[in-house]
Amino acid sequence: MMGMSRIVKTMTGIAFPLAMIYGLYIIAHGHLTPGGGFQGGAVVASACAMILVAYGSVWTIGKVKEKQLSILESLGAIGFIGLAFFGLLFGAKIFFDNFLVNQNTLPMFNEIGKGVMNINTAGLLPFMNFAVGLKVIAGLFAIVLVMAYATRKGGITE
Amino acid sequence: MTARDVVAIAFFALIAIFLIFAALMTHPFGELDDDYTPDMDDYIIQNARNETGADNTVTSVVFDYRGFDTLGEATVLFTAVAGVILIFRRLKK
Numbered sequence: 001m002m003g004m005s006r007i008v009k010t011m012t013g014i015a016f017p018l019a020m021i022y023g024l025y026i027i028a029h030g031h032l033t034p035g036g037g038f039q040g041g042a043v044v045a046s047a048c049a050m051i052l053v054a055y056g057s058v059w060t061i062g063k064v065k066e067k068q069l070s071i072l073e074s075l076g077a078i079g080f081i082g083l084a085f086f087g088l089l090f091g092a093k094i095f096f097d098n099f100l101v102n103q104n105t106l107p108m109f110n111e112i113g114k115g116v117m118n119i120n121t122a123g124l125l126p127f128m129n130f131a132v133g134l135k136v137i138a139g140l141f142a143i144v145l146v147m148a149y150a151t152r153k154g155g156i157t158e
Numbered sequence: 159m160t161a162r163d164v165v166a167i168a169f170f171a172l173i174a175i176f177l178i179f180a181a182l183m184t185h186p187f188g189e190l191d192d193d194y195t196p197d198m199d200d201y202i203i204q205n206a207r208n209e210t211g212a213d214n215t216v217t218s219v220v221f222d223y224r225g226f227d228t229l230g231e232a233t234v235l236f237t238a239v240a241g242v243i244l245i246f247r248r249l250k251k
């Protein structure tokens with residue numbers, strides 16, 4: 001796959017930032033509006049797959065290696081489990097304890113949501129959303145990228 | 159008709175009968191059981207906002223009350239990615 005026509009590439013360049021902003025908004029506002037790490041990560045990975053379709057897998061794998069995506073996905077997984085384990089150090093000493101809410105561990109995030117614009121609420125949930133979002137973005141894009149590159153013209157048999 | 163076909167037809171009939179009875183015995187939509195007590199639902203709906211601080215109650219359930227379940231989901235995704243990369247890396251060259 002050597003990419004599609006110039007028209008498709010131009011339109012992808014216009015649509016890619018919008019899809020990116022939308023997906024990152026869904027991840028960042030996961031504790032306020034519908035959505036979260038999984039859903040927003042799927043949107044961002046779809047935007048990256050659009051780049052992959054428009055520009056071709058050979059061009060894309062020159063920009064992003066699958067090893068980098070694997071490292072990002074592992075970072076997301078380790079961050080998620082690490083945030084879960086932090087509950088054992090603070091607060092009620094249970095797994096998946098939301099130790100930032102209703103306690104004075106970190107007073108900036110010690111707030112109850114008052115509306116959809118208060119993004120510094122919900123304690124640990126935004127960080128977990130970011131970790132899961134990073135994991136889903138890197139994971140889904142790694143799947144699509146590796147499959148597209150392996151099934152390129154002359155990729156399997158020759 | 160070979161023995162293989164007979165076994166296949168028998169399994170198909172068994173699973174079909176099981177699925178039909180399962181469909182007939184499903185719970186009617188929107189009706190409650192006699193011994194249903196909505197303790198868990200009411201507790202989460204009333205206390206989720208004060209306990210987790212999140213306006214989105216679904217997120218507070220997914221990442222806080224049922225965080226262990228989300229860990230399992232993330233593990234499923236991780237396993238899928240690892241399997242796909244493992245298989246397709248051999249096809250690269």
